[in-house]
Structure formats: structure tokens, C-alpha cells
Amino acid sequence: MELGSYSDQSKSTFSLVDEDHTFANSVRFTLNQDPRVTFCGYSIPHPSDNRVNIRVQTTGDPAREVLKDGCQDLMLMCQHVRSTFDNAMTDFKRTQTNTEQEMDTK
Amino acid sequence: MEGGVSYARMPRVKIRELKDDYAKFELRDTDASIANALRRVMIAEVPTVAIDLVEIEVNSSVLNDEFIAHRLGLIPLTSERAMSMRFSRDCDACDGDGQCEFCSVEFHLRVKCMTDQTLDVTSKDLYSSDPTVSPVDFSDPSATDSDNNRGIIIVKLRRGQELKLRAIARKGIGKDHAKWSPAATVTFMYEPEIHINEDLMETLTLEEKREWVDSSPTRVFEIDPVTQQVMVVDAEAYTYDDEVLKKAEAMGKPGLVEIIARQDSFIFTVESTGAVKASQLVLNAIEILKQKLDAVRLSEDTVEADDQFGELGAHMRGG
Numbered sequence: 260m261e262l263g264s265y266s267d268q269s270k271s272t273f274s275l276v277d278e279d280h281t282f283a284n285s286v287r288f289t290l291n292q293d294p295r296v297t298f299c300g301y302s303i304p305h306p307s308d309n310r311v312n313i314r315v316q317t318t319g320d321p322a323r324e325v326l327k328d329g330c331q332d333l334m335l336m337c338q339h340v341r342s343t344f345d346n347a348m349t350d351f352k353r354t355q356t357n358t359e360q361e362m363d364t365k
Numbered sequence: 366m367e368g369g370v371s372y373a374r375m376p377r378v379k380i381r382e383l384k385d386d387y388a389k390f391e392l393r394d395t396d397a398s399i400a401n402a403l404r405r406v407m408i409a410e411v412p413t414v415a416i417d418l419v420e421i422e423v424n425s426s427v428l429n430d431e432f433i434a435h436r437l438g439l440i441p442l443t444s445e446r447a448m449s450m451r452f453s454r455d456c457d458a459c460d461g462d463g464q465c466e467f468c469s470v471e472f473h474l475r476v477k478c479m480t481d482q483t484l485d486v487t488s489k490d491l492y493s494s495d496p497t498v499s500p501v502d503f504s505d506p507s508a509t510d511s512d513n514n515r516g517i518i519i520v521k522l523r524r525g526q527e528l529k530l531r532a533i534a535r536k537g538i539g540k541d542h543a544k545w546s547p548a549a550t551v552t553f554m555y556e557p558e559i560h561i562n563e564d565l566m567e568t569l570t571l572e573e574k575r576e577w578v579d580s581s582p583t584r585v586f587e588i589d590p591v592t593q594q595v596m597v598v599d600a601e602a603y604t605y606d607d608e609v610l611k612k613a614e615a616m617g618k619p620g621l622v623e624i625i626a627r628q629d630s631f632i633f634t635v636e637s638t639g640a641v642k643a644s645q646l647v648l649n650a651i652e653i654l655k656q657k658l659d660a661v662r663l664s665e666d667t668v669e670a671d672d673q674f675g676e677l678g679a680h681m682r683g684g
């Protein structure tokens with residue numbers, strides 16, 4: 260849910276249900292890297308309430324689009340980590356196999 | 366930008382150790398918030414299958430029904446299928462009843478002790494309706510003695526005692542109950558960078574060097590038997606306890622060693638309960654993080670603050 264104004268779309272507070280520090284902190288980090296963002300922070304109103312409020316203020320672009328771009332960036336990074344981890348696993352297994360073969364020949 | 370620092374958006378991964386239930390890897394060129402998100406998802410949001418409903422027909426053991434039901438719930442079940450299963454609350458095939466092939470797995474246990482010998486009822490006695498979901502086998506394949514191959518003890522029975530039950534296992538996440546957590550421990554630490562001031566170190570006697578090396582509770586430093594120089598043998602063993610720094614100051618040699626925690630390099634250790642392989646646990650966590658991001662990115666649920674919140678709308682605009 261977005262709490263903002265049609266007159267100034269560059270400042271908005273997004274209230275996300277069923278999210279916590281896991282999501283909010285990583286999005287905050289990603290958004291703070293974006294040169295269009297002048298302020299980004301989050302708060303959890305109450306620990307018993309499954310809700311997180313993310314405040315985004317930009318240099319002029321709609322806060323909503325900037326948040327979506329931040330999520331997109333983070334998704335690309337996750338995809339990259341996934342493929343890198345897959346490659347690292349393949350490399351590790353190959354190294355292990357080579358080591359075992361060397362041990363056998365000895 | 367945060368403090369003018371721009372991190373590379375594309376982290377690097379290097380695997381140090383990989384077993385079925387243990388993984389150790391390096392995650393570089395990223396921030397603590399990303400590393401922590403990954404850790405939290407692995408612990409609390411990667412789904413597994415665990416026993417959630419127990420119908421006890423006969424129980425003449427010394428443990429009461431709910432005690433046994435609780436113990437059954439905590440038995441880890443192989444959960445490679447969990448990611449593709451449905452949550453029983455979302456299952457349309459059984460109207461959220463949680464008793465169909467798409468969202469649940471049925472287990473049966475029927476044991477009766479007929480001898481004077483105490484009978485151990487273990488996870489091996491649970492029979493599954495789905496061969497892909499079964500209690501995790503912790504036994505050592507090389508061990509031949511039956512003691513190592515008996516599974517997780519549920520209850521012990523004496524002569525004449527009987528336990529007969531039906532259990533339903535469902536998909537869930539660690540956030541709802543710890544029995545659904547696939548991770549035993551997931552930790553990360555900043556990679557330490559240790560620089561010894563060689564000039565200052567040369568001013569110490571061999572005895573002082575030995576004393577300084579021994580002040581570290583973990584084996585980080587060692588004295589080279591040939592050159593008598595102090596060297597770093599295992600930087601990662603350093604636990605940020607500052608003992609060596611305090612010792613150096615006490616010896617009147619501040620700056621003897623400089624220890625920096627690299628803010629963009631993390632060493633992860635992942636221990637799995639056996640429900641999911643450690644490597645798969647990491648991949649599943651990344652997938653779930655992506656799903657969460659996608660859900661927010663594609664949501665179109667917007668409320669005009671001016672209409673809904675009146676005066677608060679002005680505050681939202683920064684007015």
C-alpha cells in the first residue's frame with residue numbers, strides 16, 4: 260500500500276504487509292545507492308504487527324517507480340548470486356574430483 | 366549514496382567446503398544488509414515438510430499423546446519436493462483441508478512391544494505415503510553396528526505397550542514454527558584483514574613474542590621455528606575478541622598489529638538439518654528472496670494518502 264500524494268509523487272511511504280527486516284533492509288541499501296534517491300529509510304511500527312513502512316524521497320522521479328527499480332536491481336543481483344553460486348559449486352566439485360583422482364594414482 | 370561508497374552490484378562467490386549438510390562459502394563485493402537478508406531467509410523462510418497433524422489411535426506408552434505429537438513434528442523430513450508443493454492453506458484441491466497429494470504427505474506408525482526387551486520406536490518406524498518424503502537418515506553408511514543405524518528415538522515401549530498413529534506432514538516455514546526450519550545454524554562473519562607491524566615486532570624478545578601469540582584465545586598467529594618471526598596462520602580463526610590488541614598495549618607496543626574487518630566480504634557457514642542439502646538451501650533462499658521482491662515490484666495496491674488519511678496526507682507529502 261502506497262501512502263503518498265498525487266500532487267508530489269517524489270515522496271511516498273510504502274506500507275508492506277507480511278514483510279520484515281529481511282526485505283526492508285536490503286531494499287533500503289539498494290535504494291540508497293540510487294542517485295535519484297535523496298532519502299530512504301524504513302521502520303517497523305510494532306514487532307507484533309507484520310508490517311514495514313518504507314519511506315522513499317527522490318530528486319523528482321515518482322517514488323513508486325524508483326522503488327520498483329530498486330526491487331528489479333535486487334532481483335538481478337539475486338539472479339547473479341544464484342548463477343555465481345552454481346558455477347562455484349561446479350568448480351568446487353571439479354576440483355574435488357581432480358584431487359581424489361590424484362590421491363588414487365598415488 | 367551512503368557515505369559516498371558505491372558497492373559493486375554483482376557479488377562474487379567462492380565455495381570453501383561443501384557437504385550434504387554443511388557448506389562454507391565466501392560472499393564478496395556486497396553489503397551486510399544483503400548477507401543478512403540471505404541468512405534470515407535461510408533460517409526462517411525456506412519451506413520444508415514437517416508433521417503437522419497427528420491422529421493417535423492407540424497409545425499405551427509412558428508418554429502422553431501431545432508429547433509424542435510434538436516429538437513427531439520435530440523429526441526432519443526430506444524436503445526436496447517442498448518448493449514445488451502447495452501450502453495447505455492455499456490448496457484448492459482439498460479446500461485448505463491439508464489432506465491431499467498436492468499439499469500433504471501421510472505417515473503411519475504401528476508398533477507393539479512383545480518381548481521383555483525395551484523396544485525403541487524410532488523415525489525408521491514411520492512409513493510414508495510418498496517415497497520422496499521420509500525421515501532424514503543420519504546413520505553412517507560405513508558403520509555396520511545397528512546402534513548407529515536406528516534413527517531418531519520417538520518413544521520407548523515395554524512389554525504389552527503399543528503405539529498406533531496416523532500423521533499428516535505439511536509444507537511450512539520456520540517463521541511459523543521452528544520444526545519447519547531447514548537450517549541448524551547459518552552464520553556469517555566479516556573477513557578479517559590482519560597486518561603485523563614487522564618493525565615493532567622485531568623489538569620484542571622471543572619470550573614476549575610467544576606470550577603475545579598465546580594471548581589469542583584462538584590459533585591465529587604462530588612463530589616460525591626457523592626465522593622466529595610471528596606470522597598469521599589462520600586469519601579466519603580470529604573472533605574479534607581484541608585480546609591481542611589489549612596484550613600489545615599492555616606490553617607498551619600499541620600498533621603492533623592492525624586488524625580490519627572487511628565490510629564487503631563475508632564468510633558464510635550453513636548447517637542444514639538434513640531436510641534440504643546445504644547447497645540447495647542457499648539456492649532456495651535466493652529464489653525466495655527473488656519471489657518477495659517480485660511480489661512488491663508487481664503489486665498495484667495504491668492508496669491516495671490525501672483521501673484516506675486527511676491531515677496525515679500533508680505530513681506524508683512533507684508539508
